[in-house]
Amino acid sequence: MRLEKFVQYFNIKVFIYFLIAVTAVYTLVFTYIYNFKDDGYILADWLINYQDGGFKRRGLSGSFFFILQDFTGLRLNYIVYFFQFLIISGFFLLYTRLIRYKITDLLYLSLLLSSIGFVGLLNTVTYVGKKEFIIFLLFTWFIYLLDNDKLSKNKEYIFCILLFITALLHEVVLFYVPYFAIALYLKTGKIEIKRYIKYFLAVIIPSILILKFGKNVNEGMSLQILAQRGVHPTYGIFYWNINERDYIKQHSHEYLLYFISLAFSVFHIAYYMKCLKGQKIILSILLIAAFLFSFPLFYLAIDWGRWMYIHMMLIIVLFALLLKKGSTGYAFEAIVINKKFYITLFIIVFSLIYRVEMSGKGFTFEGIIYRVFVAPLELLHKM
Numbered sequence: 001m002r003l004e005k006f007v008q009y010f011n012i013k014v015f016i017y018f019l020i021a022v023t024a025v026y027t028l029v030f031t032y033i034y035n036f037k038d039d040g041y042i043l044a045d046w047l048i049n050y051q052d053g054g055f056k057r058r059g060l061s062g063s064f065f066f067i068l069q070d071f072t073g074l075r076l077n078y079i080v081y082f083f084q085f086l087i088i089s090g091f092f093l094l095y096t097r098l099i100r101y102k103i104t105d106l107l108y109l110s111l112l113l114s115s116i117g118f119v120g121l122l123n124t125v126t127y128v129g130k131k132e133f134i135i136f137l138l139f140t141w142f143i144y145l146l147d148n149d150k151l152s153k154n155k156e157y158i159f160c161i162l163l164f165i166t167a168l169l170h171e172v173v174l175f176y177v178p179y180f181a182i183a184l185y186l187k188t189g190k191i192e193i194k195r196y197i198k199y200f201l202a203v204i205i206p207s208i209l210i211l212k213f214g215k216n217v218n219e220g221m222s223l224q225i226l227a228q229r230g231v232h233p234t235y236g237i238f239y240w241n242i243n244e245r246d247y248i249k250q251h252s253h254e255y256l257l258y259f260i261s262l263a264f265s266v267f268h269i270a271y272y273m274k275c276l277k278g279q280k281i282i283l284s285i286l287l288i289a290a291f292l293f294s295f296p297l298f299y300l301a302i303d304w305g306r307w308m309y310i311h312m313m314l315i316i317v318l319f320a321l322l323l324k325k326g327s328t329g330y331a332f333e334a335i336v337i338n339k340k341f342y343i344t345l346f347i348i349v350f351s352l353i354y355r356v357e358m359s360g361k362g363f364t365f366e367g368i369i370y371r372v373f374v375a376p377l378e379l380l381h382k383m
Contacts (some may be wrong), residue, residue, distance in 0.1 A: 007335040012104050014330065016112060017096065023118045024092040028085060031129035035081045040236015042129035045170075046080045047226060048237065053219025057210045058131075060168040069229060076231050084129055091137040095317065098144045102323035105333035106341065107272055110348045111319065114268060115261065115367055116305070116312040116356050123355045123367055124305065131170040132310050138162055139179060140317050146187045147321055156195075160202040167206040172310070174203045175294040179314045182286045186279065186321055244302045251360065258304045258362025261354070265308065268347055269315065275340065276322065287315070302359040309356070 034042040049062030068079050112118040121127050142159060145151040159180070166173045181196040218238045226233065233239075248255055269287070273280050290311070297307045326332075335341060355367040366375075 004337060007337065007341075010335060011330065012106060012109050012332040012335070016099065016104055016109060019112055019118055020092055020096055023121050024089060027088055027092075027121050027128045030125050031084050031088065032081055034125075034129060035077050035084070038077070038231050038233050039129075040233040040239065041126070043077065043080060043231065044226070044233040044236045044238055045131060046084070047076065047231060048217050049222070049225065052222040052225055053215040055209075055213055056215040056217060056219075057171050058169060058217065060165070061131075066229065076226075076229055084133075087133050087137055088129075091133055091140055094137065094140045094144055095320075098140060098147065098317070098320050099323065100329045101325050101327070101331065102320060103326040103331045103333055104323060106335055106348075107275055107344050108319065108323065110268070110344050110351065111272065111312070111316045113348050114265065114312055114351050115354050116265060116309040117316055117351075118313075119351065119368055120309045120312070120356065123371065124309075124358055126358050127306065127309060130306070132172060132306075132313075134166050134169060135173050135176060135310070136313055136317070138166065139183075139314055142180060143183055143317050143321050146183055156198070160198050163199065163202040164206055167203045168210075171207055171210060172297070174207045175297050175307075176290075176310060176314060177203050178286075178290040178293050179318060182283075182290060183318055183321060185286065186283070186318070242302075244300060247302055254360050255304060255362060257364075258308070258356070260363040261305075261356045262308065262362075264350065264354075265312065268351070271343065271347065272319070304362060305356040305358045309358075 031042060038044075045058065047062040047065060048056065048058040049066060050056065050059045051063060051066060065076055065079050065083075068074075069076055072079070114120070115123060138159065142151070145155060163173060163177065163180075177199055180199045184195060185191065217240070222238050223233070226238075270284075273284060276283075294307060294311065298304055301307075352368045353365055353370070355364050355370070356362060357364070
Protein backbone atom coordinates (compact mmCIF):
# COMPACT_ATOMS: atom_id res chain seq x y z
CA MET A 1 0.00 0.00 0.00
CA ARG A 2 2.84 2.40 0.85
CA LEU A 3 4.53 1.66 -2.47
CA GLU A 4 1.33 2.40 -4.36
CA LYS A 5 0.97 5.75 -2.57
CA PHE A 6 4.60 6.64 -3.25
CA VAL A 7 4.44 5.93 -7.00
CA GLN A 8 1.14 7.76 -7.19
CA TYR A 9 2.85 11.03 -6.21
CA PHE A 10 6.19 10.40 -7.92
CA ASN A 11 6.52 12.78 -10.88
CA ILE A 12 8.94 11.15 -13.31
CA LYS A 13 9.41 14.29 -15.41
CA VAL A 14 10.30 16.45 -12.41
CA PHE A 15 12.84 13.82 -11.31
CA ILE A 16 14.38 13.80 -14.81
CA TYR A 17 14.72 17.61 -14.67
CA PHE A 18 16.36 17.26 -11.26
CA LEU A 19 18.76 14.59 -12.54
CA ILE A 20 19.70 16.73 -15.55
CA ALA A 21 20.37 19.73 -13.31
CA VAL A 22 22.48 17.75 -10.82
CA THR A 23 24.48 16.07 -13.59
CA ALA A 24 25.05 19.37 -15.41
CA VAL A 25 26.24 21.20 -12.29
CA TYR A 26 28.47 18.29 -11.26
CA THR A 27 30.00 18.08 -14.73
CA LEU A 28 30.63 21.81 -15.02
CA VAL A 29 32.08 22.11 -11.50
CA PHE A 30 34.50 19.21 -11.88
CA THR A 31 35.47 20.31 -15.39
CA TYR A 32 36.41 23.66 -13.87
CA ILE A 33 38.38 22.05 -11.04
CA TYR A 34 40.33 19.77 -13.36
CA ASN A 35 40.99 22.59 -15.84
CA PHE A 36 42.64 24.72 -13.21
CA LYS A 37 44.72 21.79 -12.02
CA ASP A 38 46.21 21.76 -15.55
CA ASP A 39 44.80 18.25 -15.94
CA GLY A 40 46.64 16.21 -18.55
CA TYR A 41 43.43 14.93 -20.14
CA ILE A 42 40.44 17.18 -19.40
CA LEU A 43 42.42 20.35 -20.22
CA ALA A 44 45.43 19.17 -22.22
CA ASP A 45 43.43 17.19 -24.78
CA TRP A 46 41.86 20.48 -25.90
CA LEU A 47 45.36 21.99 -26.30
CA ILE A 48 46.83 19.54 -28.82
CA ASN A 49 47.99 21.90 -31.55
CA TYR A 50 49.46 22.31 -35.03
CA GLN A 51 52.25 24.60 -33.76
CA ASP A 52 54.25 21.57 -32.66
CA GLY A 53 55.01 19.63 -35.85
CA GLY A 54 52.09 20.61 -38.06
CA PHE A 55 48.81 18.83 -38.94
CA LYS A 56 47.76 16.10 -36.48
CA ARG A 57 44.69 14.51 -34.92
CA ARG A 58 42.80 16.72 -32.44
CA GLY A 59 45.19 19.61 -33.16
CA LEU A 60 42.63 22.13 -34.44
CA SER A 61 41.32 23.06 -30.98
CA GLY A 62 44.71 23.88 -29.48
CA SER A 63 45.71 26.12 -32.39
CA PHE A 64 42.33 27.87 -32.18
CA PHE A 65 42.76 28.50 -28.46
CA PHE A 66 46.31 29.77 -28.98
CA ILE A 67 44.95 32.37 -31.43
CA LEU A 68 42.32 33.44 -28.91
CA GLN A 69 44.95 33.72 -26.18
CA ASP A 70 47.17 35.87 -28.39
CA PHE A 71 44.17 38.08 -29.15
CA THR A 72 42.71 38.37 -25.63
CA GLY A 73 45.71 37.83 -23.35
CA LEU A 74 43.61 35.52 -21.15
CA ARG A 75 44.86 32.30 -19.55
CA LEU A 76 44.28 29.20 -21.66
CA ASN A 77 42.48 27.60 -18.70
CA TYR A 78 39.78 30.29 -18.82
CA ILE A 79 39.47 30.22 -22.60
CA VAL A 80 39.14 26.42 -22.77
CA TYR A 81 36.68 26.30 -19.87
CA PHE A 82 34.53 29.00 -21.50
CA PHE A 83 34.04 26.77 -24.55
CA GLN A 84 33.64 23.64 -22.43
CA PHE A 85 30.98 25.47 -20.43
CA LEU A 86 29.11 26.49 -23.60
CA ILE A 87 29.27 22.99 -25.09
CA ILE A 88 28.36 21.08 -21.90
CA SER A 89 25.60 23.43 -20.73
CA GLY A 90 24.35 23.66 -24.33
CA PHE A 91 23.93 19.89 -24.44
CA PHE A 92 22.02 19.69 -21.15
CA LEU A 93 19.77 22.66 -22.02
CA LEU A 94 19.01 21.33 -25.50
CA TYR A 95 18.30 17.84 -24.13
CA THR A 96 15.89 19.43 -21.61
CA ARG A 97 14.12 21.21 -24.47
CA LEU A 98 14.01 17.96 -26.45
CA ILE A 99 12.16 16.03 -23.74
CA ARG A 100 10.19 18.96 -22.30
CA TYR A 101 6.93 18.13 -24.07
CA LYS A 102 7.56 14.38 -24.21
CA ILE A 103 5.66 11.85 -22.14
CA THR A 104 8.38 10.07 -20.19
CA ASP A 105 7.92 6.88 -18.23
CA LEU A 106 9.84 4.96 -15.57
CA LEU A 107 11.54 2.78 -18.18
CA TYR A 108 12.92 5.82 -20.02
CA LEU A 109 14.11 7.23 -16.70
CA SER A 110 15.96 3.95 -16.13
CA LEU A 111 18.12 4.71 -19.19
CA LEU A 112 19.29 7.97 -17.61
CA LEU A 113 20.02 6.09 -14.38
CA SER A 114 22.17 3.54 -16.21
CA SER A 115 25.71 3.31 -14.87
CA ILE A 116 26.89 4.41 -18.33
CA GLY A 117 24.11 6.97 -18.83
CA PHE A 118 23.74 10.31 -17.04
CA VAL A 119 24.64 8.62 -13.76
CA GLY A 120 27.91 7.54 -15.36
CA LEU A 121 29.09 11.14 -15.03
CA LEU A 122 28.39 11.05 -11.28
CA ASN A 123 30.07 7.64 -10.96
CA THR A 124 33.22 8.42 -12.92
CA VAL A 125 34.55 11.96 -12.66
CA THR A 126 37.00 11.41 -15.54
CA TYR A 127 34.04 11.46 -17.98
CA VAL A 128 33.65 15.23 -17.42
CA GLY A 129 35.08 17.83 -19.78
CA LYS A 130 35.77 15.43 -22.64
CA LYS A 131 35.40 16.31 -26.32
CA GLU A 132 32.56 13.81 -26.79
CA PHE A 133 30.26 16.51 -25.40
CA ILE A 134 30.62 18.14 -28.81
CA ILE A 135 29.11 14.96 -30.31
CA PHE A 136 26.36 14.91 -27.66
CA LEU A 137 25.51 18.55 -28.42
CA LEU A 138 25.46 18.07 -32.20
CA PHE A 139 23.40 14.89 -32.03
CA THR A 140 20.88 16.36 -29.57
CA TRP A 141 20.48 19.44 -31.78
CA PHE A 142 20.06 17.12 -34.77
CA ILE A 143 17.36 15.08 -32.98
CA TYR A 144 15.63 18.25 -31.78
CA LEU A 145 15.38 19.60 -35.33
CA LEU A 146 14.21 16.22 -36.65
CA ASP A 147 11.59 15.93 -33.93
CA ASN A 148 10.21 19.38 -34.71
CA ASP A 149 10.37 18.94 -38.53
CA LYS A 150 12.95 21.72 -38.84
CA LEU A 151 15.83 19.82 -40.45
CA SER A 152 16.07 21.42 -43.90
CA LYS A 153 18.54 20.39 -46.61
CA ASN A 154 20.68 23.43 -45.88
CA LYS A 155 20.80 22.55 -42.19
CA GLU A 156 21.82 19.00 -43.09
CA TYR A 157 24.84 20.37 -44.95
CA ILE A 158 25.63 22.59 -41.96
CA PHE A 159 25.67 19.45 -39.80
CA CYS A 160 28.02 17.77 -42.26
CA ILE A 161 30.40 20.75 -42.02
CA LEU A 162 30.21 20.62 -38.23
CA LEU A 163 30.89 16.87 -38.25
CA PHE A 164 33.92 17.49 -40.51
CA ILE A 165 35.25 20.05 -38.02
CA THR A 166 34.46 17.77 -35.07
CA ALA A 167 36.52 14.99 -36.66
CA LEU A 168 39.49 17.38 -36.60
CA LEU A 169 38.80 18.04 -32.92
CA HIS A 170 38.45 14.36 -32.00
CA GLU A 171 38.49 11.45 -34.42
CA VAL A 172 36.15 9.39 -32.21
CA VAL A 173 33.16 10.98 -33.99
CA LEU A 174 33.91 8.68 -36.95
CA PHE A 175 32.78 5.65 -34.95
CA TYR A 176 29.46 7.16 -33.84
CA VAL A 177 28.20 8.75 -37.05
CA PRO A 178 25.79 5.81 -37.73
CA TYR A 179 23.47 7.27 -35.09
CA PHE A 180 22.72 10.21 -37.40
CA ALA A 181 21.63 7.80 -40.13
CA ILE A 182 19.56 5.75 -37.65
CA ALA A 183 17.80 8.91 -36.46
CA LEU A 184 16.92 9.87 -40.03
CA TYR A 185 15.50 6.41 -40.66
CA LEU A 186 13.40 6.48 -37.47
CA LYS A 187 11.95 9.84 -38.47
CA THR A 188 11.18 9.08 -42.13
CA GLY A 189 10.71 5.30 -42.04
CA LYS A 190 12.57 5.16 -45.37
CA ILE A 191 16.05 3.96 -46.28
CA GLU A 192 17.82 6.89 -48.00
CA ILE A 193 21.36 5.73 -48.74
CA LYS A 194 22.36 8.84 -50.69
CA ARG A 195 21.21 11.01 -47.82
CA TYR A 196 23.27 9.04 -45.30
CA ILE A 197 26.45 8.99 -47.38
CA LYS A 198 27.20 12.67 -46.88
CA TYR A 199 27.25 12.21 -43.10
CA PHE A 200 29.72 9.35 -43.36
CA LEU A 201 31.89 11.23 -45.87
CA ALA A 202 31.93 14.25 -43.54
CA VAL A 203 33.89 12.25 -40.95
CA ILE A 204 35.69 9.72 -43.17
CA ILE A 205 37.47 12.35 -45.29
CA PRO A 206 39.15 14.18 -42.36
CA SER A 207 39.93 10.82 -40.72
CA ILE A 208 41.76 9.65 -43.88
CA LEU A 209 43.66 12.95 -44.00
CA ILE A 210 44.70 12.50 -40.37
CA LEU A 211 45.73 8.89 -40.97
CA LYS A 212 47.78 9.76 -44.06
CA PHE A 213 49.30 13.12 -43.12
CA GLY A 214 48.86 13.43 -39.35
CA LYS A 215 51.85 13.89 -37.07
CA ASN A 216 52.22 12.60 -33.49
CA VAL A 217 50.17 14.32 -30.80
CA ASN A 218 53.46 15.42 -29.23
CA GLU A 219 56.23 16.10 -31.76
CA GLY A 220 58.63 17.04 -28.97
CA MET A 221 57.83 20.69 -28.32
CA SER A 222 54.20 20.58 -27.09
CA LEU A 223 55.02 20.72 -23.37
CA GLN A 224 57.46 23.58 -23.91
CA ILE A 225 54.89 25.51 -25.99
CA LEU A 226 52.24 25.00 -23.30
CA ALA A 227 54.65 26.03 -20.53
CA GLN A 228 55.34 29.28 -22.39
CA ARG A 229 51.58 29.83 -22.48
CA GLY A 230 51.08 29.14 -18.76
CA VAL A 231 49.89 25.52 -18.74
CA HIS A 232 51.98 22.79 -17.07
CA PRO A 233 50.40 19.31 -17.31
CA THR A 234 52.47 16.68 -15.50
CA TYR A 235 50.72 13.64 -17.02
CA GLY A 236 48.18 12.82 -19.70
CA ILE A 237 47.88 12.89 -23.46
CA PHE A 238 51.26 14.56 -24.10
CA TYR A 239 53.02 11.88 -22.04
CA TRP A 240 51.11 8.98 -23.59
CA ASN A 241 53.49 6.27 -24.71
CA ILE A 242 51.55 3.03 -24.32
CA ASN A 243 50.85 0.28 -26.82
CA GLU A 244 47.14 0.11 -26.10
CA ARG A 245 46.54 -3.33 -27.58
CA ASP A 246 49.35 -4.77 -25.46
CA TYR A 247 47.97 -2.94 -22.41
CA ILE A 248 44.54 -4.54 -22.91
CA LYS A 249 46.16 -7.99 -23.25
CA GLN A 250 48.26 -7.47 -20.11
CA HIS A 251 45.18 -6.39 -18.14
CA SER A 252 42.79 -8.87 -19.71
CA HIS A 253 41.46 -10.00 -16.30
CA GLU A 254 40.26 -6.42 -15.67
CA TYR A 255 38.93 -5.86 -19.18
CA LEU A 256 36.92 -9.09 -19.08
CA LEU A 257 34.76 -7.38 -16.44
CA TYR A 258 33.47 -5.03 -19.14
CA PHE A 259 31.54 -7.95 -20.59
CA ILE A 260 29.44 -8.04 -17.41
CA SER A 261 28.58 -4.35 -17.79
CA LEU A 262 27.99 -4.79 -21.51
CA ALA A 263 25.72 -7.80 -20.99
CA PHE A 264 23.59 -5.91 -18.46
CA SER A 265 23.43 -2.83 -20.73
CA VAL A 266 22.35 -5.01 -23.67
CA PHE A 267 19.66 -6.58 -21.48
CA HIS A 268 18.57 -3.07 -20.37
CA ILE A 269 18.26 -1.72 -23.92
CA ALA A 270 16.69 -4.96 -25.20
CA TYR A 271 14.00 -4.81 -22.50
CA TYR A 272 13.33 -1.15 -23.32
CA MET A 273 12.89 -2.03 -26.97
CA LYS A 274 10.69 -5.01 -26.12
CA CYS A 275 8.27 -2.53 -24.60
CA LEU A 276 8.31 -0.30 -27.71
CA LYS A 277 5.58 -0.47 -30.31
CA GLY A 278 6.71 -1.05 -33.90
CA GLN A 279 10.16 -0.83 -35.55
CA LYS A 280 11.67 -3.13 -32.91
CA ILE A 281 13.39 -5.64 -35.17
CA ILE A 282 14.83 -3.11 -37.61
CA LEU A 283 15.89 -0.77 -34.80
CA SER A 284 17.60 -3.67 -33.01
CA ILE A 285 19.57 -4.52 -36.15
CA LEU A 286 20.55 -0.88 -36.64
CA LEU A 287 21.78 -0.48 -33.06
CA ILE A 288 23.80 -3.69 -33.28
CA ALA A 289 25.31 -2.40 -36.53
CA ALA A 290 26.15 0.92 -34.83
CA PHE A 291 27.95 -0.91 -32.04
CA LEU A 292 29.86 -3.13 -34.47
CA PHE A 293 30.85 -0.02 -36.44
CA SER A 294 32.59 1.26 -33.30
CA PHE A 295 34.31 -2.08 -32.64
CA PRO A 296 37.75 -0.86 -33.89
CA LEU A 297 37.75 1.59 -30.98
CA PHE A 298 37.63 -1.29 -28.50
CA TYR A 299 40.47 -2.99 -30.35
CA LEU A 300 42.70 0.08 -30.67
CA ALA A 301 42.08 2.09 -27.47
CA ILE A 302 41.83 1.25 -23.79
CA ASP A 303 38.90 3.50 -22.76
CA TRP A 304 36.26 0.77 -23.08
CA GLY A 305 34.02 2.30 -20.44
CA ARG A 306 34.13 5.62 -22.26
CA TRP A 307 33.15 4.07 -25.60
CA MET A 308 30.20 2.28 -23.93
CA TYR A 309 29.19 5.53 -22.20
CA ILE A 310 29.10 7.45 -25.50
CA HIS A 311 26.89 4.73 -27.02
CA MET A 312 24.42 4.90 -24.13
CA MET A 313 24.24 8.70 -24.12
CA LEU A 314 23.49 8.75 -27.85
CA ILE A 315 20.88 6.00 -27.43
CA ILE A 316 19.18 7.99 -24.65
CA VAL A 317 18.93 11.01 -26.96
CA LEU A 318 17.87 8.83 -29.92
CA PHE A 319 15.06 7.16 -27.96
CA ALA A 320 13.69 10.60 -27.01
CA LEU A 321 12.68 10.84 -30.68
CA LEU A 322 10.31 7.90 -30.12
CA LEU A 323 8.59 9.31 -27.03
CA LYS A 324 5.02 10.53 -27.45
CA LYS A 325 4.36 14.24 -27.19
CA GLY A 326 2.42 15.68 -24.27
CA SER A 327 0.62 18.94 -23.67
CA THR A 328 2.74 20.25 -20.79
CA GLY A 329 6.35 20.28 -19.67
CA TYR A 330 5.44 17.95 -16.79
CA ALA A 331 3.78 15.21 -18.82
CA PHE A 332 4.67 11.68 -17.77
CA GLU A 333 3.17 8.22 -17.83
CA ALA A 334 1.73 7.22 -14.49
CA ILE A 335 3.46 4.30 -12.80
CA VAL A 336 1.48 1.08 -12.68
CA ILE A 337 2.64 -1.62 -10.30
CA ASN A 338 2.88 -4.71 -12.45
CA LYS A 339 5.53 -7.06 -13.86
CA LYS A 340 7.03 -4.30 -16.02
CA PHE A 341 7.37 -2.06 -12.95
CA TYR A 342 9.30 -4.66 -10.95
CA ILE A 343 11.65 -5.48 -13.85
CA THR A 344 12.31 -1.77 -14.37
CA LEU A 345 12.85 -1.27 -10.64
CA PHE A 346 15.39 -4.11 -10.64
CA ILE A 347 17.20 -2.51 -13.58
CA ILE A 348 17.33 0.87 -11.79
CA VAL A 349 18.57 -0.51 -8.48
CA PHE A 350 21.22 -2.68 -10.11
CA SER A 351 22.32 0.26 -12.29
CA LEU A 352 22.84 2.37 -9.18
CA ILE A 353 24.84 -0.38 -7.48
CA TYR A 354 27.53 -1.00 -10.09
CA ARG A 355 30.11 1.24 -11.72
CA VAL A 356 31.95 1.17 -15.06
CA GLU A 357 35.40 2.75 -15.03
CA MET A 358 36.73 4.51 -18.10
CA SER A 359 39.64 2.11 -18.52
CA GLY A 360 40.63 -0.84 -16.40
CA LYS A 361 37.97 -2.32 -14.15
CA GLY A 362 34.88 -2.77 -16.24
CA PHE A 363 32.58 -3.68 -13.36
CA THR A 364 32.72 -2.84 -9.65
CA PHE A 365 30.11 -2.55 -6.91
CA GLU A 366 31.07 1.10 -6.33
CA GLY A 367 28.15 2.81 -8.02
CA ILE A 368 26.04 5.74 -6.81
CA ILE A 369 24.72 3.88 -3.76
CA TYR A 370 28.28 3.09 -2.64
CA ARG A 371 29.53 6.62 -3.39
CA VAL A 372 26.67 8.31 -1.53
CA PHE A 373 26.18 6.03 1.47
CA VAL A 374 29.38 4.00 1.97
CA ALA A 375 32.35 6.05 0.73
CA PRO A 376 31.63 9.08 3.02
CA LEU A 377 31.48 6.77 6.05
CA GLU A 378 34.77 5.15 5.04
CA LEU A 379 36.32 8.60 4.70
CA LEU A 380 35.05 9.65 8.15
CA HIS A 381 36.41 6.43 9.64
CA LYS A 382 39.86 7.11 8.15
CA MET A 383 39.78 10.67 9.51
